[in-house]
Amino acid sequence: MHHNMTLPGLESFHVTETREENGYYHIYVERPREVLPCPACQTSTQKIHDYRWQKIKHNRVFNRPTMIWYRKRRYQCHDVACRKRFDETNNLVDRYQRQSQEFNQAIGLETIHGKTFKDTAQRFGVSPTTVMRRFDTISESLLKETQHLPSIIAIDDFKGDTDGERFQTIITDPIKREPIDILKDRQKSTVYHYLKDHADTVDIVVMDMSPSYKAAVDQALNQPIIVADRFHFVRYMYWALDRVRRRVQHEFDDYDRKKCKNMRHVFMKRSSTLSAKQDWYLHHYCDKSDVLTSAYLLKEWFCDWFDNAKYLGSDALSTIKTDLYDFYDTVRASAIPEFEKAIGTLQNWQKEIMNSFGYNLHNGYIEGINNQTKVIKRQAFGFRRFDRLRRKVLLHHKYKDIQGQMA
Numbered sequence: 259m260h261h262n263m264t265l266p267g268l269e270s271f272h273v274t275e276t277r278e279e280n281g282y283y284h285i286y287v288e289r290p291r292e293v294l295p296c297p298a299c300q301t302s303t304q305k306i307h308d309y310r311w312q313k314i315k316h317n318r319v320f321n322r323p324t325m326i327w328y329r330k331r332r333y334q335c336h337d338v339a340c341r342k343r344f345d346e347t348n349n350l351v352d353r354y355q356r357q358s359q360e361f362n363q364a365i366g367l368e369t370i371h372g373k374t375f376k377d378t379a380q381r382f383g384v385s386p387t388t389v390m391r392r393f394d395t396i397s398e399s400l401l402k403e404t405q406h407l408p409s410i411i412a413i414d415d416f417k418g419d420t421d422g423e424r425f426q427t428i429i430t431d432p433i434k435r436e437p438i439d440i441l442k443d444r445q446k447s448t449v450y451h452y453l454k455d456h457a458d459t460v461d462i463v464v465m466d467m468s469p470s471y472k473a474a475v476d477q478a479l480n481q482p483i484i485v486a487d488r489f490h491f492v493r494y495m496y497w498a499l500d501r502v503r504r505r506v507q508h509e510f511d512d513y514d515r516k517k518c519k520n521m522r523h524v525f526m527k528r529s530s531t532l533s534a535k536q537d538w539y540l541h542h543y544c545d546k547s548d549v550l551t552s553a554y555l556l557k558e559w560f561c562d563w564f565d566n567a568k569y570l571g572s573d574a575l576s577t578i579k580t581d582l583y584d585f586y587d588t589v590r591a592s593a594i595p596e597f598e599k600a601i602g603t604l605q606n607w608q609k610e611i612m613n614s615f616g617y618n619l620h621n622g623y624i625e626g627i628n629n630q631t632k633v634i635k636r637q638a639f640g641f642r643r644f645d646r647l648r649r650k651v652l653l654h655h656k657y658k659d660i661q662g663q664m665a
């Protein structure tokens with residue numbers, strides 16, 4: 259190759275020699291001699307003290323792993339009283355590093371773009387620990403701490419299992435449907451302090467029906483509008499039905515008890531979506547128990563109310579509410595304790611449940627975010643540390659749309 263050719267990252271260097279050996283591309287470089295100010299006394303100097311070879315791993319050149327041999331010059335100050343020795347300045351490699359800045363940058367970018375630490379380590383021929391360190395450095399610089407939250411936020415928990423805490427809290431933007439921040443646990447005080455510091459402009463919060471989140475939000479913010487998440491309140495009716503099924507099947511003989519347990523999913527489905535065989539099983543077990551039949555019908559009733567409420571939306575809130583009161587009456591008339599308990603919870607959250615139709619907001623998209631977090635955790639060790647998982651998840655979502663373009 260021509261030695262006056264410039265290579266990426268080596269623009270300010272002279273290439274003195276290139277050579278291929280043992281599968282590596284070796285490039286020998288040095289900087290032009292300069293007049294430099296002494297870092298101690300600012301006296302200009304061009305007196306060379308000596309040269310040292312620094313061996314540096316660099317990005318692939320011509321698709322070969324590449325090693326740079328940098329003949330690094332040391333200058334000495336002209337001033338007789340000073341005589342300080344110092345390295346010439348360069349933008350290729352930091353002091354005491356064995357990898358070029360470009361190489362480290364490339365590793366860092368690859369760790370952001372969904373590759374595992376182990377794969378990246380193999381590809382670049384460095385240790386996974388080095389890769390992790392690169393990730394820590396680059397992710398900290400890319401992720402500026404959230405200063406102000408948008409006016410609408412959602413709060414949910416997920417099982418992240420980091421730093422000895424099973425559950426973490428995720429704060430998301432329900433309009434953009436992307437994560438904003440992740441908190442180390444789901445305790446009231448953690449959420450309270452975070453909101454106190456960041457959420458002065460928040461007026462609507464979407465959340466599951468957790469009393470500790472509600473207390474944190476109520477105390478940290480000035481009476482925001484709270485929206486109960488749909489998925490979470492519908493789930494109470496499914497849980498109630500499941501409890502009734504377990505109670506009732508307990509009275510069945512061995513065969514039917516096991517079979518009924520295996521048919522759990524049939525009870526959970528909407529009746530309109532059952533196959534002929536599933537419908538047969540549903541009737542078979544409901545015929546054995548009036549309570550089970552009533553419980554199934556209550557669940558179906560609630561789901562019908564829910565679908566209708568979503569359809570009607572904010573224009574028909576009074577109809578939605580009247581229909582919900584009818585449902586409460588029917589539950590009371592049925593005297594099934596599991597359902598009576600469930601509507602007790604619904605009544606405690608009545609205003610927040612109605613808000614979910616009034617504002618048409620929900621947390622449904624968070625499940626998708628949490629599934630991607632699970633994949634990230636499965637892919638690599640190193641994410642047992644909370645700060646690292648937090649940065650990985652937030653950057654994954656921030657950069658996923660340009661994935662591949664920067665690789």
Ligand SMILES: [Zn+2]
Pocket residue numbers: 296297298299300301335336337340341342
């Ligand atoms: Zn000096």
